[in-house]
Amino acid sequence: MPEYLAPGVFVEEVSFQTKSIEGVGTTTTGFVGPTRYGPLDIEPDIITSLVEFERTYGGREQLVYSGEPMDNYMWHAVRSFFEEGGTRLYISRVYTPPDSDSSLPGHAAGFFDTSPSPLTIYSRFPGAAGDARVTLTLKAGQNVLVNDGGTPAVRSMLPRDVVWLRSKGGAPTSPPVATSPPTAPSAGFYLALYDPSSDSWRFSSTGDDFATAGVHLSDLLPAHWELRIVTTTVNVDPLASSTGEFVVADLPLDPMHQRGGSPDSLFAYFAEQPANQSRARTLPLLLLDAEVAALGTGLDVLNSLLAAAPGVRTALTDPASSAAARGLWMVMSGGSDGQRPEADEYEGQVDPVTDRKTGLMQFEDLDDIAIVAAPGSTFGYEDASYQPTAQTIIHLLIDHCERMRYRIAVIDSGNDQAIADVRAMRAQLDSSYAALYYPWIRILDPLSQQEIYVPPSGSVCGIYARNDINRAVYKAPANEVVNLALGFERFLNKAQQEVLNPEGINCFRYFEGRGMRLWGARTISSDPEWKYVNLRRYFAFLEHSIDKGTQWAVFEPNGPLLWANLRRAVQEFLLGQFQNGALLGDKPEQAYFVRCDRSTMSQDDLDNGRLVCLVGVAALKPAEFVIFRIGQWTADSTN
Incomplete structure (x- = not known):
């Protein structure tokens, strides 16, 4: 409270508005994997085009590991991401140096x-x-x-x-x-x-x-x-x-x-x-x-x-x-792409002297990332010598998203997998923070002018972003055209997808007259409450927005005035979501509720500085199965 010690006129500014909650971004993506060049332990900077990526992380040429060339899947993923509608991207480069006694292994001199x-x-x-x-x-x-x-x-x-x-x-x-x-x-x-x-x-x-x-x-x-x-x-x-x-x-x-x-x-x-x-x-x-x-x-x-x-x-x-x-x-000369990165490089580490981070650990300091992928990490998944590494990388992605809470991992299937192979791969995974996509996409390689197969994660992340920008994050990112696709490793029919879809394997399909489309929007969760990608991403959006928009409440006096202010802030935010068509119900009372009073907090909560606000929303689920029931009817029928 201001002090009034001498007579006079005092003019003060006060606020009569409820503190608003602003929705966070949901399209910013993080890719982790090998590139031809670029920093390893410097905090990534935002990239908004393929040209910016090439300026920092090198071009489209193949990577060569121990004399064996491999397509530059990171470059293809970045290209697909921006072609499909992505706008903001972070890159965490991983690198395993060659066996060398040089003080700067892998560097040209x-x-x-x-x-x-x-x-x-x-x-x-x-x-x-x-x-x-x-x-x-x-x-x-x-x-x-x-x-x-x-x-x-x-x-x-x-x-x-x-x-x-x-x-x-x-x-x-x-x-x-x-x-x-x-x-x-x-x-x-x-x-x-x-x-x-x-x-x-x-x-x-x-x-x-x-x-x-x-x-x-x-x-x-x-x-x-x-x-x-x-x-x-x-x-x-x-x-x-x-x-x-x-x-x-x-x-x-x-x-x-x-x-x-x-x-x-x-x-x-x-x-x-x-x-x-x-x-x-x-x-x-x-x-x-x-x-x-x-x-x-x-x-x-x-x-x-x-x-x-x-x-x-x-x-x-x-x-x-x-x-x-x-x-x-x-x-x-003498620059080397080293060896194919292992799971340890993807996981990353923290330098104890400089506190610089590598791998996925770099993304822990970037609050705006909502989607994470490791393009190319599943190439050779069916190779028995590499499969444990690929499985570990997938689990690292999932663990990262579960730990960061407001992110989802886009998982690639292995290349050249049969239906039985991808089902076996899916059987080892269970998380509502990840989605699996199958099969790989056939594109035209601008470098060789030959058709090659690339992992789907780059295109999927771009489709996520395009879906959020053109529609909304609560709309399922499916039934979307894959712009760069010339085809797929396998052309699936309805009967084959009927096997894969219930298991949470999202498929790409070709439809006559409608082109190459992403035709699935499920997570790899065994919990039916979280089986849809848009539900997980929409709740991440709600939770992250409320998290950032209510930081002002920390250390405020924990009483009815604060509870009422928080209720109003969250209710106004959810009312905006309801008016935008994101919630189910004819009236706001049917779409959401917000409770923050003595019914949500015990005396022990108050004594220990806890404020508990209970929020419920009726989220929309996708119309995955559109059913028309048609029967014969006559003019004198009573039905």
Whole structure:
């Protein structure tokens, strides 16, 4: 309560409205599985298109495990998801490194063809997609030496810039030689050093000691000299054709160079720990901190690079030279897709030092995910050596959704399964937080232009999203066209589905004149109360919305005023659901009830800080069997 201690007029703001509950999103999806590239332990960022996925996680090319190629099921699932109507997606990449003694197993590496190489560059993430051609293009920029009232001055130059001092009177040589006065400085490459206490610049050709730097700014008359800052542009051209080119321009060469108090050099930009999460997810290159520490100053770096490519020195000291003449390039190779990930990689782990997570554990920190799948994890399910791994991954998905409560797992059947095989697979599962789909979908592979079979989870998750956006989450996500489907591994008839549907195996069917359709909407639960996918997803929507929309009530005084406010908030939310057609009943009283009073709480509840609100809703179930009873009737019949 405000205090009123002195006479006066007091104006206060009060609220007369009930705190509203806003419905949460139900279409955000999380895929876990192998990709050709991308981060492993960085919190996933939202992806809204296939182009964004390829920029971070690589292209459509096949993965190669121990010399054996496998279709890139994650890429196909992401493509299907967006083609079917999905809009928001998270990816958790899993990876098992190859058997290697390398400190960075699976990473591509490149170095200049000198001994020793002045610089070794690694792909930031493991994977064959890290193989690339890397070009460092050196450039001497515009002249920054100016005449300021008869005194030499510099503009746009920062401490520890590497500069080229050029005589205006002589032709460029290698190395440059001054041919016009003054004769005290020598043309060449220097490290710019600044003393803030005396506001003075000096230039060193030997190191970074300001006291021994031989060239003073006052020695450089603008009429006779030019100062040009030397930088490099990095161009990464992946050898995989479907992955885009990466370019970053004008990076300083000194490892200790800073701009605005933050490191901004070539080595800081591609450091092991970049400046922000966005760079950490998208930068393709990695320079090891331990190796950078041994490089010396930016002048040392430049001299090492020029020694590796002597012809570049001449081009760098010629302002009219082409970028190609000033480029040093290397090919990064040795990237490996490793081995096929096991269940441990899908489960994930937490780094005890950095607290970074991998696998499904990454999704635990993302509150907006409502659908989870592991595309491709069931490929080879009928192989006796792999089946335990696939079964474990399926159980990990289900356990994750049951633990997170507001999610559903989309489970793929195995590839090339007979009806008896998928029934045996289903018999080992029981959960209302998962749905099983059969069979695999036949599509046209854009890479090979051949027809292949892909797991259905990508299309199903996209159909979930399309159904929620076009209709509502309470509508069963079935009787929906599969846009990319050319066919299925098996074309099922009605009699075959009559065997599968009661067991909770959702089928894809072909109907003449109606195309390829998803024709099932059941969970794999043995509890008849939760046998429909839309019921589970709608209750997850209700529960999550009420959970988020009533957080304000925690630690409020637990009395009738709070109970009444909560009742009104939940009732108004459910009234909106009833008016939208989500609940069964002719009147709100038939569609839902909300009780929060002494009848729902004992004195023990109150003494222990518990507020109990009882909510019941009459949810709509799908019209799975539409029955018309038709008989003969005559005009004089009494019925």
